[in-house]
Amino acid sequence: MALGGLRVLELAGLAPAPLCGMILSDFGAQVVRVDRLSRSAGAHQDVQARGKRSLALDLKRPQGAAALRRLCGRADVLIEPFRHGVMERLGLGPEVLLQENPRLIYARLTGFGQTGKYAKSAGHDINYLALSGVLSKLGRKNENPYAPVNLLADFAGGGVICALGVVIALFERARSGRGQVIDASMVEGVAYLSSFLWKSQKLLGLWSETRGESLLDSGAPFYETYRTSDGKFMAVGAIEPLFYKQFIKGLGLNSDELPAQMSVSDWPEMKKKFASIFAQKTQAEWCSIFDSTDACVIPVLSLDDAASHQHNKERSSFIKNDQGEMSPRPAPVLSRTPAVPSRKRDPFIGEHTEEILLEYGFTKQEIAKLHSDKAIEFKNLKANL
Numbered sequence: 295m296a297l298g299g300l301r302v303l304e305l306a307g308l309a310p311a312p313l314c315g316m317i318l319s320d321f322g323a324q325v326v327r328v329d330r331l332s333r334s335a336g337a338h339q340d341v342q343a344r345g346k347r348s349l350a351l352d353l354k355r356p357q358g359a360a361a362l363r364r365l366c367g368r369a370d371v372l373i374e375p376f377r378h379g380v381m382e383r384l385g386l387g388p389e390v391l392l393q394e395n396p397r398l399i400y401a402r403l404t405g406f407g408q409t410g411k412y413a414k415s416a417g418h419d420i421n422y423l424a425l426s427g428v429l430s431k432l433g434r435k436n437e438n439p440y441a442p443v444n445l446l447a448d449f450a451g452g453g454v455i456c457a458l459g460v461v462i463a464l465f466e467r468a469r470s471g472r473g474q475v476i477d478a479s480m481v482e483g484v485a486y487l488s489s490f491l492w493k494s495q496k497l498l499g500l501w502s503e504t505r506g507e508s509l510l511d512s513g514a515p516f517y518e519t520y521r522t523s524d525g526k527f528m529a530v531g532a533i534e535p536l537f538y539k540q541f542i543k544g545l546g547l548n549s550d551e552l553p554a555q556m557s558v559s560d561w562p563e564m565k566k567k568f569a570s571i572f573a574q575k576t577q578a579e580w581c582s583i584f585d586s587t588d589a590c591v592i593p594v595l596s597l598d599d600a601a602s603h604q605h606n607k608e609r610s611s612f613i614k615n616d617q618g619e620m621s622p623r624p625a626p627v628l629s630r631t632p633a634v635p636s637r638k639r640d641p642f643i644g645e646h647t648e649e650i651l652l653e654y655g656f657t658k659q660e661i662a663k664l665h666s667d668k669a670i671e672f673k674n675l676k677a678n679l
């Protein structure tokens with residue numbers, strides 16, 4: 295696989311860093327999740343552990359912190375998900391670790407970044423989205439801004455952008471032989487993803503000042519979801535005139551009898567009209583009308599229905615592990631060296647402590663000493679972070 299042989303240490307954290315580690319693992323990296331010992335507080339389950347192994351290490355004990363320093367000496371990448379200052383307090387800041395291993399890529403995945411007014415503040419996806427400016431654009435007219443699950447800041451602007459940063463730094467390291475520090479702020483990650491929004495605001499005049507009145511933010515009747523007679527929904531994205539024409543035809547309407555597509559003042563009325571038509575047929579009936587057209591109308595599927603939809607099945611877009619759990623397969627698909635995601639169950643905390651330490655050059659005696667010092671754990675408990 296593309297990242298075969300790459301050694302990654304992922305310090306256990308909430309949602310974004312586990313995704314970053316999982317992406318690297320899916321594409322072949324050997325990812326070790328460094329867990330807190332199972333007796334420690336603040337436990338919650340890691341559901342993005344595909345292909346990872348678990349090493350339970352108490353970083354608050356000097357012997358545990360020293361062990362991580364040694365591990366970093368042989369690793370390619372460290373993913374660190376704590377707010378600024380935590381690693382420095384543990385004596386594990388980038389100056390220390392990069393001095394010991396100048397090839398190390400030290401990825402710091404935080405909400406607010408390593409500097410600035412909020413660098414040491416707690417926060418979650420919705421807060422980062424707010425500070426990026428993007429949240430102000432999300433939501434319907436006359437309603438409060440709305441954060442769509444924690445997909446945008448945590449996963450897109452956080453986990454994915456951080457993984458991209460790691461891959462860029464690895465590419466550069468192949469030339470320079472040197473590692474570096476990645477300051478991956480989710481505020482900036484999600485702001486970066488919104489570059490189109492920034493540019494199109496001025497250059498294309500796409501956005502009204504008010505949320506929910508524009509082409510792509512639920513203002514337009516041809517870029518909207520509509521409820522069907524069986525309580526399901528259809529998603530319409532018929533932007534270009536050619537596709538809009540097919541959409542109107544599928545609804546059984548005549549474009550000559552309708553206002554122009556881009557007549558913004560008519561949009562609210564058009565929406566009502568389309569809504570009343572969609573409400574007359576089931577989702578399946580609308581699919582049979584639109585499926586073989588370019589009207590850009592697709593059923594809104596539940597996760598289960600998405601996994602069993604013909605198109606997704608034809609592409610094997612969702613996979614099953616050996617416990618029978620479904621999940622999305624890694625994307626994108628590389629032609630020669632595609633990801634080969636693990637089918638094994640997620641690791642228990644400390645399940646691989648000994649084998650990992652041996653692999654990284656610790657002797658059996660050193661491991662026994664770490665254990666008697668209570669700096670590591672071997673127990674096979676349910677995977678908690």
Ligand SMILES: C[C@H](CCC[C@@H](C)[C@H]1CC[C@H]2[C@@H]3[C@H](O)C[C@@H]4C[C@H](O)CC[C@]4(C)[C@H]3C[C@H](O)[C@]12C)C(=O)SCCNC(=O)CCNC(=O)[C@H](O)C(C)(C)COP(=O)(O)OP(=O)(O)OC[C@H]1O[C@@H](n2cnc3c(N)ncnc32)[C@H](O)[C@@H]1OP(=O)(O)O
Nearest residue numbers: 308329330337338352353354376377404405416417418419
């Ligand atoms: C919206 C999302 C978050 C979604 C997460 C939810 C899915 C889960 C959150 C709560 C879970 C529930 C809860 O746990 C209760 C139940 C538990 C049960 O087991 C399961 C059901 C639960 C209901 C459970 C269900 C779900 O799992 C939850 C609902 C996000 O936005 S995620 C993005 C968050 N932001 C970031 O990641 C940015 C960077 N990080 C931070 O800003 C902070 O880490 C953060 C997130 C604000 C947390 O702050 P905190 O004070 O807790 O941590 P830090 O300041 O970073 O310091 C970490 C300290 O821990 C020490 N430490 C770390 N590793 C070790 C180790 N191996 N050994 C020893 N000690 C360790 C470290 O030294 C720090 O200690 P100090 O503070 O003393 O320096």
